[in-house]
Amino acid sequence: MTTTVIEVRPEAQAGGGSPLPPTGGGPFGRFGRSGRGDSGPPRPPRMPKRMPRSMMPLAPLTPAQVLARSCLAVVAALLLAFAANLMVLSHLQHAVSQQQLGDAYREQLAAGTAPVSEGAFDDTLLPDGAPVGILSIPSIGVSEVIVEGTSSADTKAGPGHRRDSVLPGQTGLSTVMGRAAAYGGPFSRIQELAPGETFTVLTGQGEQKFKVIGVRYAGDPAPPPLKAGESRLVLETARGTAYIPTGTARVDAQLVGTGEPAGARQTSYAALPPQDLEMATDLSTVWALIFALQFFVVAEIAAVWAYRRIGAQKMWVVFVPVMFLAGLLVADQVTRLLPNLL
Numbered sequence: 001m002t003t004t005v006i007e008v009r010p011e012a013q014a015g016g017g018s019p020l021p022p023t024g025g026g027p028f029g030r031f032g033r034s035g036r037g038d039s040g041p042p043r044p045p046r047m048p049k050r051m052p053r054s055m056m057p058l059a060p061l062t063p064a065q066v067l068a069r070s071c072l073a074v075v076a077a078l079l080l081a082f083a084a085n086l087m088v089l090s091h092l093q094h095a096v097s098q099q100q101l102g103d104a105y106r107e108q109l110a111a112g113t114a115p116v117s118e119g120a121f122d123d124t125l126l127p128d129g130a131p132v133g134i135l136s137i138p139s140i141g142v143s144e145v146i147v148e149g150t151s152s153a154d155t156k157a158g159p160g161h162r163r164d165s166v167l168p169g170q171t172g173l174s175t176v177m178g179r180a181a182a183y184g185g186p187f188s189r190i191q192e193l194a195p196g197e198t199f200t201v202l203t204g205q206g207e208q209k210f211k212v213i214g215v216r217y218a219g220d221p222a223p224p225p226l227k228a229g230e231s232r233l234v235l236e237t238a239r240g241t242a243y244i245p246t247g248t249a250r251v252d253a254q255l256v257g258t259g260e261p262a263g264a265r266q267t268s269y270a271a272l273p274p275q276d277l278e279m280a281t282d283l284s285t286v287w288a289l290i291f292a293l294q295f296f297v298v299a300e301i302a303a304v305w306a307y308r309r310i311g312a313q314k315m316w317v318v319f320v321p322v323m324f325l326a327g328l329l330v331a332d333q334v335t336r337l338l339p340n341l342l
Contacts, residue, residue, distance in 0.1 A: 074300055081327030082334055086182050086243070089328070090156070090335070094184035097157035101145040105131035114204030115148075116170075117263020118163060125266065128154050132161050133168055135176065137199040140189040146201075150177045151275040152282040152340040159186055159235075160340075162276060163267040168201040168233050169208030171259035173226065177278060180238040180245065182335070182342050187237035190251050191215055198256070201233070205260040210253035223252050231259030236278055238341035245342055248278050279339040289333035296326040 061069070108114040108131070113121040120126050128149035135144050146168070150160035159178035166172040178187035197212045210233050213223055217239060226232055233253045240246030275282040303319040 070300075070304075074297070077323065077327055078296070078330055081324075082331040085328055085331035086335060090183045091185075094156065094158070094186075098145055098184070101131045101147065101158060102134070105134065105145055109202075109204065112204075115263075116167065116204045116260075118148075118265050118267060119263070129157055132203065134202040135159060135168075135199070136202070137190070137193070139197055139199070140192055142186055142189075142199075144178070144184075144186045146176055149276065150175075150278075150340060151273070151280070152336045152338065153285070155179050155340045156183045156335070158184075160276075162272070164265065164269045164272045166231075166262040166265065167203055167205075168210075169203055169205060169231055169255060169260050170262040171229060171231055172262055173232050173234065175234045175236060177236045177341060179341055181242040182338075185242075187235060187341075188242075190235050190237055191239070191249050193251050199253070208260075209256045211256055213252040213254055216250050216252065218247050229258050231255035236341070238279065238339065243342060245279065245339055248341065275340070279341055281339060282336045285333060285336055289330070289337075292326070292329040292333050296323075296330050299323055299326045 105114065108121075115121065115126050115130065115132055118126050120130070126132070126148050128147075128151065130148045131145050132148050133146040135142060135146055137143075145158050146161050147154055147158050148161055148163065150162050154160040155177060156179075159176050161167065162175040162177060165175045168174045168176065178190075179185055180188050193212045193215065195212055195214050199210055199212075201208050201210065208231075216222070223232070232255065235251040235253070237249055238245035238247070239249040274280055275284065299319065299322050303315055303323065306315040306319060
């Protein structure tokens with residue numbers, strides 16, 4: 001006789017429901033390594049103790065906070081424009097100015113009308129920024145047109161000749177000042193010149209050759225006084241880290257040969273404008289800075305109005321060039337307030 005054994009699970013007897021599903025395969029059956037069954041409902045995920053920052057509701061800004069945010073945005077835009085103008089665009093402006101000055105001065109040399117004094121060929125006072133010579137120092141890669149005047153606006157175009165001194169190559173002492181970092185940084189390497197090195201300056205009186213005497217800084221003794229018929233040229237620039245000047249550096253050079261006769265000079269040291277001295281700033285055009293700032297603020301207000309009226313996309317298309325131009329105008333005027341040898 002055959003005996004049949006029927007297995008009744010306790011769960012089915014107690015609940016009266018359908019039998020449990022078969023256990024999963026694997027060495028532990030329906031029990032995992034932890035010994036707990038997986039037939040119960042899954043546990044809900046544990047809530048974080050702190051809500052993520054992206055899900056936290058932000059309180060609306062107060063009018064004072066909105067005003068402060070707008071002011072900080074304007075200041076950030078101006079600082080960005082200033083840095084871009086001083087460190088990048090200023091070199092492009094310098095290259096363009098040098099090209100224009102070189103073309104104009106070579107035409108004057110060819111026509112025999114290049115200035116040899118503070119007066120122009122037509123007996124008028126030579127204006128600031130007019131070309132008066134070409135400085136060539138091959139050992140450090142310098143080939144620059146020298147302009148008349150040493151204010152911050154003049155040295156943007158190229159090395160400036162100080163008005164109270166004779167032109168390079170003429171009997172007496174001549175001073176040429178150039179920038180060390182911004183606007184091409186034409187004099188950034190003049191401190192590398194060693195005694196005995198030579199360079200030339202081309203003026204309306206011909207090409208003059210100079211020999212370097214030495215480099216000196218504040219407190220160093222000056223070369224001996226000039227003798228009759230001698231000519232000396234002083235190249236001057238800022239000393240220190242780029243864009244952070246800490247003093248001045250001077251390179252003294254003696255003319256090889258006899259100096260040319262000096263032209264009439266109407267400006268003396270006492271009459272020299274304060275902005276033409278070394279490491280001086282130019283405050284004569286602060287009014288232009290005020291107008292540039294007004295233009296920038298008006299453009300900013302118009303951009304905000306356009307953003308609310310016509311949307312962000314059209315506003316960016318129209319006002320980005322305007323804001324860029326306004327920022328450059330402000331930055332250009334601010335650079336005049338910086339030292340002229342920066």
